[in-house]
Amino acid sequence: MGVKHFCVDDPESFDLSTIDPRDTAGGPSSKEEALEKAEAMHERLADLQEVLYAENKQKVLIVLQGMDTSGKDGAVRHVMSGISPASVRVVSFKKPTEPELWHDYLWRIHPHVPGNGEIVIFNRSHYEDVLVVRVHELVPKDVWKKRYQQINDFERMLAENGVTILKFFLHISREEQAERLQARLDDPTKRWKFQHGDLEERKLWNEYREAYQDAVRKTSTKWAPWYIVPSDRKWFRNHVVAATIIDTLEKLDCKYPQPDLSGEQVE
Ligand code: AMP
């Protein structure tokens, strides 16, 4: 299976409505098939992460975005299972605090980018500043519309300094979101995830969709591509995210350091 299938390589003509959130092209066609492959993929991911850590030269930034209930937490859980927590960090970006709002919007982001040998997963990110901020007009249009270019510049700077960036948009349908929100209301083990305001946000579905489409169009770059992941089916979403990370890490071709230990002897 080619993960290229999900990569946005012609951003200007990107049209979200052409992508079916239940599509399984380019990946497993059943849950059974996805689960069968999952264990080997987790092992592969753990091996690749270990050599990245040992080599201690390259850095990987993974951005997860998507509507409420699209499965950002679920994807993190899946990717993290089997990986040593020593060199992987997950950073969740919530509503900015007062001090964060006193600064430019990238100020709170930059300290969390990965260092040598690290993988960092952003659960939400600087993209919120052209998504929720745009939809709710938290800043004027002439402020947010400059941010696409600023984000591209920021990400290019990171890439030029050794950060490999991959960005996932977890694409769910409006119907699937209805089901998942209902489950959060009905299921006592999911109720804690329901947030005051989720239903109000849902009313702005079309506005968010437009904001996402624009963000993907304007910020899909060679140095920081977007992957659009059909996410109505959790097993498909998890598979594609893991497969794309594996593919990216394989291309980095990390090597275990081979220090010269001649003369060292275990007594
Ligand atoms: P959750 O991911 O469900 O924990 O919710 C986090 C909330 O923080 C979401 O409603 C986001 O829209 C919000 N959020 C994240 N970043 C920003 C931002 N830069 N400005 C405003 N709200 C934000």
Ligand code: MG
């Ligand atoms: Mg939420």
